[in-house]
Amino acid sequence: MKYLRQALVSLVILTLLTGVIYPLFIYGIGKVFFSNQANGSLIEKDGHIIGSSLIGQQFSQAKYFWSRPSATSGNSYNGLASGGSNLGPLNPQLVSNVQARTTALESNNPDHKPIPVDLVTASGSGLDPEISLAGAEFQIPRIAQARNVKPEQIQQLINQTAEYPLFGLIGEARVNVLKLNLALDQLSLNLTEQK
Incomplete structure (x- = not known):
């Protein structure tokens, strides 16, 4: 006892x-x-919550930066279904997905530069809010054309919103797509007000 x-x-x-x-x-x-x-890490615009800086969102309009593909089932960027695609490099479904994404990017981007891998493959979580600087820079011509803005102005936004590796060692240079798209909207608003 x-x-x-x-x-x-x-x-x-x-x-x-x-x-x-x-x-x-x-x-x-x-x-x-x-x-x-x-x-x-919620992001507000005009007093309304529009997203989180930790979870990606799908953007499909030509005037916005596009996120990494989502591997979540059902709706894209479904936080409840977080997880990688679990498709191996030789899996025919992965090859088909990458080919379809490559075709979509090539048809929507006027400059046919090599496509950064993060724009055609999903991340480990399937919810990445960020893309590489190369992924953002690849999309500049499409966005500049859609918004009638100089590519240099968009490059400047990328540079201003970029996050760099911790201590220059840990991680890679990247940009949060939602924050960058909000900066794009602000740039367009500023240019409209100047006219």
Whole structure:
């Protein structure tokens, strides 16, 4: 009976520590020091939440940067279905998907430069909000033509919104597609007001 009592007391103490106190402590730290991240890194426009900087969105209009393809089933960028495509490099379905995406990019982009791999393959999560700088720069001619804007102005936006590797070592240079598209809309608005 003595061992049973000790076991139950240990269970209650550890449950309180690891199931109540520790989670509340971490929640408090998140809310105080990392409130934006703890709330989902939401992005607002005109007082309305339009997305998160952590989850990609699908853009299909020629005047916007397009995200990486989503591997989620059902609706694209479905956060509940996060996960990679699990298709191996020799899988016929992956080859077919990449060929279809390549054809779509070639038909919608006037300059037929080599297509960066991140524009035709899904990420590990299937929800990547970012594309490589090469992926963004590949799309400049299409967007410049659709918006009647100088390519240099779009390149400048890419440079301003780019995120670079941590300490120059960890990760690769990339740009958040939603933030970049919002900057594009602001650029168009500014140019319209100047006329």
